[in-house]
Amino acid sequence: MNTYxxxxxxxxxxxxxxxxxxxxxxxxxxxxxxxPFAKTVIKDCSFTIESNKLTVMIGPSGCGKSTLIxxxxxxxxxxxxxxxxxxxxxxxxGKDRLVLFQESALFPWMTTYDxxxxxxxxxxxxxxxxxxQAEFLLAKVGLEAFRDKYPTQLSGxxxxxxxxxxxxxxxxxxxxxxxxxxxxxxxxKELMWEYYATLYEEDRNTNFFVTTDIDxxxxxxxxxxxxxxxxxxxxTVIDIDIPRPRKIxxxxxxxxxxxxxxxxxxxxxxxAMKSFSGGSKAAADFLDAYSKRAG
Amino acid sequence: xxxxxxxxxxxxSQGPEVTTMGLTMYRLSTWxxxxxxxxxxxxxxxxLGFWYLAVEVWKLxxxxxxxxxxEVFGEWFNxxxxxxxxxxxxxYYTHIGISLRxxxxxxxxxxxxxxxxxxxxxWSKTFREFIFPLFEVLRPIPILAWVPLAIIIFAGSESPVVxxxxxxxxxxxxxxxxxxxxxxxxxxxxxxxxxxxSRWQVFRHVVIPGAMPYIFTGLQISIGVAWFSLVAGExxxxxxxxxxxxxxSYMMVEYPKIIIGMITLGIxxxxxxxxxxxxxxxxxxxxxxxxxxxx
Numbered sequence: 001m002n003t004y005x006x007x008x009x010x011x012x013x014x015x016x017x018x019x020x021x022x023x024x025x026x027x028x029x030x031x032x033x034x035x036p037f038a039k040t041v042i043k044d045c046s047f048t049i050e051s052n053k054l055t056v057m058i059g060p061s062g063c064g065k066s067t068l069i070x071x072x073x074x075x076x077x078x079x080x081x082x083x084x085x086x087x088x089x090x091x092x093x094g095k096d097r098l099v100l101f102q103e104s105a106l107f108p109w110m111t112t113y114d115x116x117x118x119x120x121x122x123x124x125x126x127x128x129x130x131x132x133q134a135e136f137l138l139a140k141v142g143l144e145a146f147r148d149k150y151p152t153q154l155s156g157x158x159x160x161x162x163x164x165x166x167x168x169x170x171x172x173x174x175x176x177x178x179x180x181x182x183x184x185x186x187x188x189k190e191l192m193w194e195y196y197a198t199l200y201e202e203d204r205n206t207n208f209f210v211t212t213d214i215d216x217x218x219x220x221x222x223x224x225x226x227x228x229x230x231x232x233x234x235x236t237v238i239d240i241d242i243p244r245p246r247k248i249x250x251x252x253x254x255x256x257x258x259x260x261x262x263x264x265x266x267x268x269x270x271x272a273m274k275s276f277s278g279g280s281k282a283a284a285d286f287l288d289a290y291s292k293r294a295g
Numbered sequence: 296x297x298x299x300x301x302x303x304x305x306x307x308s309q310g311p312e313v314t315t316m317g318l319t320m321y322r323l324s325t326w327x328x329x330x331x332x333x334x335x336x337x338x339x340x341x342x343l344g345f346w347y348l349a350v351e352v353w354k355l356x357x358x359x360x361x362x363x364x365x366e367v368f369g370e371w372f373n374x375x376x377x378x379x380x381x382x383x384x385x386x387y388y389t390h391i392g393i394s395l396r397x398x399x400x401x402x403x404x405x406x407x408x409x410x411x412x413x414x415x416x417x418w419s420k421t422f423r424e425f426i427f428p429l430f431e432v433l434r435p436i437p438i439l440a441w442v443p444l445a446i447i448i449f450a451g452s453e454s455p456v457v458x459x460x461x462x463x464x465x466x467x468x469x470x471x472x473x474x475x476x477x478x479x480x481x482x483x484x485x486x487x488x489x490x491x492x493s494r495w496q497v498f499r500h501v502v503i504p505g506a507m508p509y510i511f512t513g514l515q516i517s518i519g520v521a522w523f524s525l526v527a528g529e530x531x532x533x534x535x536x537x538x539x540x541x542x543x544s545y546m547m548v549e550y551p552k553i554i555i556g557m558i559t560l561g562i563x564x565x566x567x568x569x570x571x572x573x574x575x576x577x578x579x580x581x582x583x584x585x586x587x588x589x590x
Binding site for chain 2: 073075093094095097098099101103105107108109110118119122123150152166170
């Protein structure tokens, strides 16, 4: 299972292309609570996170995407169905699948450098090489001058970059990002998209990115998984065939991007409507009228 | 050389490098420039002035038996005290020393037992279900209610006092430590286990530092209630100590000594709280800096 080898850690070796690591989910089910309080969050959900691709999952908010991440990360297990990585069932958390959480999970009591070094130090693996790699990554994410600062002394964007570095030093086979740029202002958000896309284009590892932001999804994705409303399953998969490196302007000017955006919006709108009408007819009517006016 | 220049540039662009010493000096100078010390001085002057006027000038009816300001301070700093106790008599320091020793034993014992117990209560759900209800029933029993039992169980005059002092501190420390563990965001421990930390490492690297702010809030409360229960204990049992001093002075009708004992308690109580606070700030520099920046 553990394919980590300290010998392979060479500064600047981030560009190596990794061996195929693919995650396959088939017919997953997950229900929380029991009896009259039972709530099915994931129902008959199947998808593939293809190796060496950036797969983005988008769905209405509160649709169970975070639950899927808990399953893939191994923090929780599904009630039924199969979840495998490279053919092996996922049974618990592991450093081959690293998660970047919605909120910053940098340890506030450690400096940027200690945060980045946490993984190798905790495992006691290849510390000398890790230290070199940490320097390389600090430079790469532009935080050399902030190595001895604590997370609360960094801006939101810096914290996200530090967290990317903390994950990358472990050379995970799969990076899992759960709405990582949520809460950043629009300017920092777009900078982080470009930044993150560049990092991805350099080594093309398997990345799984969850979001509710359509622009973010189209800008980043190789493959886009569109999820249904609760209980979650896969609605459609769209291949985003806009050439890389992409530019922010592409979102406005590229006809293919606009085409995809319309398609995604229609699908997501349908799903969002379901969640509204599930609760209140009036709210659904309002949303319908509103979207006609806006459209 | 080049590195240092870079770092300094970065540091100055961020404002001056924050060191603990520099921060303290900076705070001291802003404090002196602010109206706060003068307001504090006025606060003291009002209370002491009222005391002086009420007892010695206006001779208000209920104040006639109370020792006056000049009498108390005259006695306190008298080289040849009328009632045999002043800053020049060794007996004064014996009382302080013995009280301090009891506080030290009780506080260290309460911290040494309370912090680990609180950490485990917060960490293990099974352990909490087993211990916490018992703890919650014992905790509201006032320390004074323990006095007879303490005297029956513990031989001599010293150990009952230390036990009573310990008890109050112990509950405060344990409860706050437990709340501290519960307050830690789950994403920190998930991030740590994702990065390869064992359960024990998560405990050491996440649970302990994460609970630290609450632990020190608990220790602040703990040292306060320690003085409270110490005096209660010393009034009932014991041969020396500030509580004993106050109580015997009352019995012997040596009223100025009551006030000397009270003011002394105020000063040593304040000093011991300040020491706990300084230790906390030292151990949690990540937090001090965070607050300093937010200032």
